Amino acid sequence: MKLSKTFVKTFREVGKDETAKNAELLIRAGYINKEMAGVYSYLPLGLKTLKNIENIIREELNKIGCEEINLTALQNPEPWEKSGRWNSDKMDIWFKTELASGGELGLAPTHEEPITNLMKKYISSYKDLPIYAYQFQTKFRNELRAKSGILRTREFLMKDLYSFTADEETHNEFYEKATGAYFKIYDRLGLGDCTYKCFASGGVFSKYSHEFQTFLPVGEDTVYYNKDKTVVLNEEVLNDEVLVDLGVKREELEKTNAAEVGNIFTLKYKFSEPLDLTFNDKDGERKTVYMGCYGIGVSRVMGVIVEKYADEKGLIWPENIAPFKYYLIGIGEEGEKKALELYEKNPENIILDDRDLRPGQKFADSELMGIPYRVVISDKTLAEGSVEITERKTGESKMIKLEDLKVEA
């Protein structure tokens, strides 16, 4: 990306109504735009980062045999009436609307009901099972308040995976596989060293569930953990029964803030029973499908990564998800020429700051945008056949030979 050609710009300030660090920095760095409270659009850099996160999730889910689909936002009340969740007392975050031709519709805040309903067409025999289907879909949630930037919004991108198995045993095997895939995902996203599987309430789904919690000072959740973090539990389930079950004592636990970056639920027959999703077993018996669901808020995860890594100068992206790897600045006539040459080798991987600005402003923008490596080519560095490369994360600079800078990969 040539900065002279993109409409992306950075800003010194954002509106005072933006109090969350993640949204403030992402807006200032030109990654996102606030359309209204809790509703953000994604600009070129933001969309590229979001897609990088999405692709990592997709790759890991495909590896464990999941299939990608895309359900709809508009929802027919029927399956939700069967599960009881059409009622706003049961689910208070609905956006509802009306058909011009008559009849109420909802905007999907989640997709258990429509996918259970869909699978009635595709599941009739034990031979059709198991099924693991996921999607990247925009969810709509009518949150009363929205003040955590892209961590909790009214419209957001979510990956939701649903499992359909013939029995609990197959479910449990897949649940473990999905857990493994989640840890690989967080590793690749740069959250591996501070994200833990956490025992939590099952919410509307079940008595208990598992969350993946990233330990983070600004996290909205409070979790308790033992010394080696083999036991982590959400404050909401800190009671004697759970402590006995998990085999820990209250006094062994420490407390921290954490941000939820995923959750997995054993749904059992919660949706398949009221929606009558059944199959013929090997012995001809009619049985109800056993279900699970597995979520990751993609845009939320992006916000958590910002909160974890950013510093006073701006964003810092792990290499895996950065929109570009290099931020290239040419200084002086020869420097600019060489920078352009280098850029053209791999425009997909490089931001070329070819704007008519002072180097100081370019340095500041490279930091605000959080690109992993800033590369400066000037007449001075060229005199030594070198470039100066600075790592955003550590701030460390070194000179390397021009031919050692590999931009191609």
Added chain:
Amino acid sequence: MKLSKTFVKTFREVGKDETAKNAELLIRAGYINKEMAGVYSYLPLGLKTLKNIENIIREELNKIGCEEINLTALQNPEPWEKSGRWNSDKMDIWFKTELASGGELGLAPTHEEPITNLMKKYISSYKDLPIYAYQFQTKFRNELRAKSGILRTREFLMKDLYSFTADEETHNEFYEKATGAYFKIYDRLGLGDCTYKCFASGGVFSKYSHEFQTFLPVGEDTVYYNKDKTVVLNEEVLNDEVLVDLGVKREELEKTNAAEVGNIFTLKYKFSEPLDLTFNDKDGERKTVYMGCYGIGVSRVMGVIVEKYADEKGLIWPENIAPFKYYLIGIGEEGEKKALELYEKNPENIILDDRDLRPGQKFADSELMGIPYRVVISDKTLAEGSVEITERKTGESKMIKLEDLKVEA
């Protein structure tokens, strides 16, 4: 994709309420699911096809310097009130909803207002122009009727591109470039030989516009064209003034049905004026930004391709957008073994029909699914070191040497 592992299935019949050929075949072939009238979800094969179309459009737009973004579905009334389109008399296809915290919201049926509003932050000087930004976004349109399958739905994927230029001249240059990109897109989608730029009404935007019309018996539009198809116009603008402008006589024109697969509008100041999108020109003068918009209904185009190519046996996909290139059937022990071996060389490009079914059923499904090449490997073909390859489009079969079947790229 191994058919034994996917949940995708084919169906002999669909519900009687589905009258459009495109949706009927796509549902029967397991590509999409009808959630309700005018609302379809995309299953693995359907989503893959849709993404292939999306990628072709993306590549061609990136080539002409466009930048990808992602705006939101939820809409603040404010910018729409300024343009006058919040009012349902002006735009009668709104889905509207309400915030729990109070206030009306809309679901975007299009995005002129929000992108104009967004650009107020990014455009202040002539140096910021031109800007060409596009997105692939779900649009919501509260259509009174929905009966053309995925050609006209209440929720659909659209590519919408918006241009912002300092003057009409730059606009016109880009308008021509966009036209060129559109023709390349239709070529790559397999619609090149029957898609024409068509003079049309400007709808709510302007007096006139251009549509891209694919000549097709089931198309909902009626267009008139001259012998060499250098002049094509929509019935709605067939009047003396337009005929003079286009330099044709009424009696030179023939009539046909056509399906719109894209449209481009010169918006001029239609949105930038009421929303006050201005810039400082070179001479310091404050000027209003000149705008254009350029749409392609991605899911609609997928439906048009179905309508154009499908035959009585099922779907037929052009190679460029087919979800898979080969449909592989192994017959007999050795045939099955060899088929699996071949499949593993490039699972991304091959459907392996490893289900426990009669070959006849597999042949029928390969035709219904519209995969470009069916490859049969049996003990008999293997005896000659060959496979039988059948082109879906022509139905022609031939034997080719095993080593001549290139599945890799």
